[in-house]
Amino acid sequence: MSDFDLTQKYRDLWIQCENCYFLNYKKLLKAKMNICEQCGDHLKMSSSDRIELSIDPGTWDPMDEDMVSQDPIQFDSEEEADFDLDLEEKRKTGLTEAVQTGTGQLNGIPIAIGVMDFQFMGGSMGSVVGEKITRLIEHATNKFLPLIIVCASGGARMQEGSLSLMQMGKISSALYEYQSKKRLFYVSILTSPTTGGVTASFGMLGDIIIAEPNAYVAFAGKRVIEQTLNQTVPEGSQEAEYLFEKGLFDLIVPRNLLKSALSELFKLHAPFFFESKC
Template identity: 50%
Template sequence: MIKDFFVKKKKYATVPSVRARQDVPEGIVMKCPKCKKIMYVKELKKHLYVCQSCDYHYPLGAFDRAEMIFDDGTFEEFDKDMISKNPLQFPNYMNKLEKDRLKTKLNEAVMTGRGKIEGLATAVAIMDKGFRMGSMGSVVGEKITRMIEYADKEGLPVIIFSASGGARMQEGMLSLMQMAKTSAALKTFSENGGLYISVMTHPTTGGVSASFASLGDFNFAEPGALIGFAGRRIIEQTIGEKLPEDFQTAEFLLKHGQLDQVVPRSELRQVLSKVLSIHDQGGAAGWDRN
């Protein structure tokens, strides 16, 4: 009897919480992972997905980023239909790619194209961590390289928004080769006088942080972004020391001279347009100049 009493109490105690969760439609509210404040998604979107309580910058998908940065109706996507293969016959790789395509509405972890910011044209690559954690495989490297080569040919500046867990292990050495490939393209672009602005968002790690993400003429980052190559725990175990609490944050890198500026999302469009306008020599004002 006593056992039955406690079983019933537990049963009835859980019912209200289940019903409460069911009463809130999915996608209406979100809880901030930093301060735990619950906010309406509509309100959060109005503030560019930045928590107004603690300034936490939610990671953005590629489409949201493009909408936030570019003048209305000016963004044009490149190489939209490029998709990855499975060169190493990695088990279940293709199924995982298909799931991410359905989830993100992207065919790969980066969206490339061109657009205008305050009337100034630029080529762009926007990584999306929702697709295989923004990992860089052959297609990601190829799309970024093609975008850089296009900008070089057309005399446009380049902006890359990085968000990545690093090189994609399912493609092995082919993914690591993209570090050299993208870096070489940027070297040629730079030698030809091209302007490259790198914007590191949360997270920018592994092979991406060790290649094109760190090669900008201007290296910017969003507040609180995790930026680094190896993981914190691995570094601590290797050097046998405890690292600072803010290690590998954008603010830590700025303090140690590895970034030019940490830019709040609300100011990012303005900062980018200012840099573009300073460096514009008449060509970047529009690709329809001819």
């Protein structure tokens, strides 16, 4: 039996680390927050697991769960005659879109949070993703809630053309109202990968920007840059640690310390929320 056959046979039991290729037992990996037992690399994590990690038990209240795309540009796949490209993602993830939004409590602090899911069409930002995040920001603005958006995306969704690019401006406009006019507090969390239109918009607009260790963060990917400019991109130049040295982020926080770090940040900024309500 080939290595590929073995991988396929046991893929539901083990997850291979992309950094050191160590096989992590799936049931134990979740308890360790999807951090590789061998090298400590932060593996990809579903949006549901991130919500479970961040939000106090019993406090999660989702928003706009049933919102789905209506195929605005009548995109037709070569393989399928209708717009059911995301059916496999819906079956695989149990989600209707590439982001989950809602409210909850983080160590007792009421917050609004959006969590992107890379397993759903590469976390691509289509019109529904943009609308859900915009509504979340507007809700946080009206209720004077601190805001968290966890980014994990390949960028704008090509199947929706320029309409997906419009979401960048729409979300940024809602954030302007939230941050500049209401003076509320937004934390952007960049996980691996965060690229394209998400990096070029709300991913980099946080009052505090936090990256996970070794997160791949870029606008254009390494391959695209090299093919377009015919230049070699230095190894590691699009990873969180290198970018942190260049001043792109405020913090790099390991996943197991993230909830406590967020709690401290919100407590520090608590007076601003009380002032905003007055």
